[in-house]
Amino acid sequence: MITQSTGQIDAATPAVSIRGVVKAFGTGDARTVALKGTDFTASQGELHLVVGPSGCGKTTLLSVAAGTLDWDEGEVSVFGTVLNGMPRSRVTAFRRQHVGFIFQQFNLISTLDLVENVSVPLLLNGVRRGEAEQRAAELLQRLGLAGKERKRPTQLSGGQQQRVAIARALVHSPRLLIADEPTSALDRETGHQIMDILANAARTPGRSVIIVTHDPRTYSYADRLTEMEDGRVAGVYQGQTLRDFISNHH
Amino acid sequence: MFHLALRMLLGDRAKYIMLVGGLTFSSLLMTQQNGVFQGLLSWTTSHMRNMRASIWVVDSRVEQVNETKALRDTDVNRVRSVDGVDFAMPLFQGVIKARATDGSEKLIQLIGIHSGTLFGRPAKVIEGDIEQLRIASTVVIDELAAERLGKVRDKNEAPRPLRVGDTFEINDREARVVGICRTERHFFGYPYAFTSYDQALQFAPRQRKMLSMILAEPKPGLTAAEVARAIRAETGLAAYTVPEFERSTIAWVWRNTGIPASFMTTIILGFIVGVAIAGQTFYSFVLENLRNLGALKAMGASNGLLSAMLLFQALTVGLVGYGMGLGLTAAFGFAVADNGQPPFLLQPESILRSLVAILIISSLAALLGIRKVARLEPAIVFRG
Numbered sequence: 001m002i003t004q005s006t007g008q009i010d011a012a013t014p015a016v017s018i019r020g021v022v023k024a025f026g027t028g029d030a031r032t033v034a035l036k037g038t039d040f041t042a043s044q045g046e047l048h049l050v051v052g053p054s055g056c057g058k059t060t061l062l063s064v065a066a067g068t069l070d071w072d073e074g075e076v077s078v079f080g081t082v083l084n085g086m087p088r089s090r091v092t093a094f095r096r097q098h099v100g101f102i103f104q105q106f107n108l109i110s111t112l113d114l115v116e117n118v119s120v121p122l123l124l125n126g127v128r129r130g131e132a133e134q135r136a137a138e139l140l141q142r143l144g145l146a147g148k149e150r151k152r153p154t155q156l157s158g159g160q161q162q163r164v165a166i167a168r169a170l171v172h173s174p175r176l177l178i179a180d181e182p183t184s185a186l187d188r189e190t191g192h193q194i195m196d197i198l199a200n201a202a203r204t205p206g207r208s209v210i211i212v213t214h215d216p217r218t219y220s221y222a223d224r225l226t227e228m229e230d231g232r233v234a235g236v237y238q239g240q241t242l243r244d245f246i247s248n249h250h
Numbered sequence: 251m252f253h254l255a256l257r258m259l260l261g262d263r264a265k266y267i268m269l270v271g272g273l274t275f276s277s278l279l280m281t282q283q284n285g286v287f288q289g290l291l292s293w294t295t296s297h298m299r300n301m302r303a304s305i306w307v308v309d310s311r312v313e314q315v316n317e318t319k320a321l322r323d324t325d326v327n328r329v330r331s332v333d334g335v336d337f338a339m340p341l342f343q344g345v346i347k348a349r350a351t352d353g354s355e356k357l358i359q360l361i362g363i364h365s366g367t368l369f370g371r372p373a374k375v376i377e378g379d380i381e382q383l384r385i386a387s388t389v390v391i392d393e394l395a396a397e398r399l400g401k402v403r404d405k406n407e408a409p410r411p412l413r414v415g416d417t418f419e420i421n422d423r424e425a426r427v428v429g430i431c432r433t434e435r436h437f438f439g440y441p442y443a444f445t446s447y448d449q450a451l452q453f454a455p456r457q458r459k460m461l462s463m464i465l466a467e468p469k470p471g472l473t474a475a476e477v478a479r480a481i482r483a484e485t486g487l488a489a490y491t492v493p494e495f496e497r498s499t500i501a502w503v504w505r506n507t508g509i510p511a512s513f514m515t516t517i518i519l520g521f522i523v524g525v526a527i528a529g530q531t532f533y534s535f536v537l538e539n540l541r542n543l544g545a546l547k548a549m550g551a552s553n554g555l556l557s558a559m560l561l562f563q564a565l566t567v568g569l570v571g572y573g574m575g576l577g578l579t580a581a582f583g584f585a586v587a588d589n590g591q592p593p594f595l596l597q598p599e600s601i602l603r604s605l606v607a608i609l610i611i612s613s614l615a616a617l618l619g620i621r622k623v624a625r626l627e628p629a630i631v632f633r634g
Contacts, residue, residue, distance in 0.1 A: 059632045062632060063629040063632050066548070068548050068627070068628040068629040068631075068632070069627065069628075069629040089552065092547075092550055092551075092552050093550065093552075095548065095549070095550045095628075096549065096550020096551075097550070099550075101545070101548050101549060101631070103545065103631050103632070104632075105541070107541055107542065107544075107545040107631055109254075109258060109539075109542045109545075110261070111257055111258050111260075111261020111262060112254060112257055112258065112261070116254055116257065120251075120254065120546065120549060121549055121550070123251050123254070124251070124546075124549060124550050124551055124555075125550075129253065168549075180631075180632050
């Protein structure tokens with residue numbers, strides 16, 4: 001059920017608010033609880049990193065925040081819209097309009113050229129093909145891919161592919177940008193370039209960028225960092241505590 | 251999004267070619283075999299198109315046009331006396347031995363038509379004069395008979411088919427060719443020789459009853475069906491209109507021969523091959539694109555949209571495969587048209603049936619992928 005529309009949002013409204021969320025996979029002996037009453041908040045205008053060891057529930061938290069995974073207990077709201085009880089079709093429509101995704105393996109469609117790949121979110125939102133492709137091409141040019149618009153993803157380097165993925169995530173101006181290990185497949189320099197782009201994206205008013213990462217090189221870009229351990233939030237770091245966390249992890 | 255679906259399909263060249271190839275083969279098998287089967291069935295009723303009468307009166311036990319159970323001579327007058335019958339003429343039909351010019355014996359389909367009206371005459375006489383059938387010992391033969399009974403060797407000339415004026419023997423009696431006609435091939439493959447009814451009785455071995463059938467026409471203003479009903483009611487004989495006799499003949503073939511079962515088996519195999527190849531290849535195409543489909547789903551593509559895209563892709567390869575299969579079938583048809591062997595008849599209904607079958611195959615192939623995608627959790631894209 002939608003309790004609040006996502007039209008005009010108060011700047012104080014959290015971008016993502018997760019309260020007491022429990023999510024388990026499997027049944028019986030095979031049952032694994034990935035989130036054990038997790039609380040999480042991401043604010044507007046911030047780049048929020050979620051870190052922690054493998055299997056601690058980071059990706060599950062990200063999936064719940066993005067509305068791509070149902071949860072068992074707790075409450076989830078995104079920009080004031082409570083996702084609990086919302087019909088699946090409405091959640092899908094919500095994602096289509098308000099969420100942009102960047103995947104670890106880029107997930108670009110290899111048989112489509114860059115413009116076609118980037119135009120997908122616009123087409124899904126009902127933008128006409130000509131306009132969608134024009135906007136996609138412009139964004140690709142802004143991200144340093146001018147002249148490569150009609151190339152296939154496989155003709156690009158890993159960093160270039162990730163930039164295309166970022167263009168695809170941003171092209172429809174979503175409020176929430178979700179990135180899963182965006183630098184893990186990239187070298188150090190390219191990783192920094194990608195993080196610069198994402199940090200700039202987070203500065204857009206009314207937007208929030210949440211990144212799940214293992215990569216300590218990215219910690220310095222965070223406005224806030226949530227550390228997870230065994231399905232729970234182990235700590236939230238910001239300002240001085242964040243700087244201490246970074247120095248401890250370097 | 252559908253143009254992207256098409257690009258995704260065409261982008262995977264190997265799968266696309268395999269899908270189109272499988273559906274082309276399936277379409278070819280179903281359409282071509284159906285064409286040959288329909289051609290064969292059309293041969294079973296060619297008598298009716300070669301003799302052209304509105305009402306066919308036969309013994310009540312006769313179920314198909316190629317079957318003969320002799321009637322009494324008086325039956326012609328009984329039929330003529332039925333209200334609504336404009337005229338009724340006797341017809342002899344029998345398979346009789348003929349001796350070719352090289353001395354070999356061949357079987358021919360001898361048709362004896364009423365000498366006064368020549369009712370039941372072949373549709374197209376391409377050489378000679380059918381009116382001369384009224385002269386004793388004359389025949390009009392079809393092109394196949396001219397070919398089979400011919401091979402006349404003139405001085406310094408290559409062997410040739412029979413021509414007007416040539417003679418051959420039917421049942422040890424001389425027959426002179428006064429015309430060559432064009433007929434539709436008979437189911438049993440015998441060539442036609444038309445003669446007068448009285449002459450046919452001379453050519454054929456003598457039997458107690460010689461009348462094979464009666465051909466009749468309704469009076470103006472009455473339908474063949476009405477008059478056929480009246481003949482059945484008043485004479486106790488079987489009387490068929492052309493569509494009725496065609497249906498009865500084809501039903502007899504279905505009941506009494508293994509031909510339909512044999513062709514149906516091949517056609518069903520074509521369908522199964524199509525389902526197997528298209529289903530397997532398309533499912534593998536979907537599996538290979540599962541992460542992409544998952545990403546589209548995460549980005550907000552609904553199950554309905556993704557299903558429509560998969561169906562669009564499957565129907566596209568289905569229609570391309572169908573078109574190619576139909577083209578190859580048509581090429582086969584043109585290749586055999588001159589020779590007339592094997593029989594081939596591509597009817598609009600057959601074309602439509604094959605199209606429906608291919609669309610079903612494509613939809614089934616898409617269905618497997620649609621089920622997979624419908625169950626796909628969009629969060630799959632976050633797993634490594």
